[in-house]
Amino acid sequence: MRRRSLVAATAALTLTVTLVLGLVGCGSPRMMPLHAACTTKGLHWKLTLLKKKPDSTHRDAQLSIANKGPEPCAFRGFPRLEVHIGKGPSSDAKGRGRPLPIDLPRGGTLTTPLRYRDSDPAPRPTDPNKPNGPHKHNGSHKPNESSKPHGPNKPHGPNKPNGSNEPHSCLISNGTAWVTAPHDRGHGQPIRAQDEAGKPAQMNICEDTIWMSPPKEIAE
Structure with missing residues (x-):
């Protein structure tokens, strides 16, 4: 009789645990303490560059991460x-905001928005009504040194690249990024x-920082 009671109690406990796990789910935050941390090799990574908005100096991208483990x-x-050129310049992602822990189920996917500057602002058009030569003076006043036009060898002169509004070249241009799990x-x-x-795309990054928003899980 005692043995039958023990068997019945064990069966009832097993059924209760099964029902609780079914209601909570393996991907529930309540089960997170029981799960190991996600590893880089246990995830499938995808980096997508989104279509650039007209007249924008920045580019949006999306990092998709899927749990391919058992x-x-x-x-x-x-x-x-990280995006870099060999051992030369590099641009690293920097998180902004507070990320919440995510219990990622098997086959589950989360996304992380990215944003970086990929070009310099367009040069401002010159005012056609503004004289480009030396300032006009009265007949009794002689122009001083500061009002004389710059010569071809003077700093910031018209023939000096630094004196122009030409766009600067980007820091990094690469089609490969390196990723690591938290x-x-x-x-x-x-x-x-x-x-x-x-299709393969090239990242042109003009700063050493790529801004990253907190990851969010994609609802199934």
């Missing part, structure tokens, strides 16, 4: 993203940038 994993914080101490994983049609 179990749910805990995604806590901002991922690391708190992962690995060397990162290279991924190719692509446009919205899935």
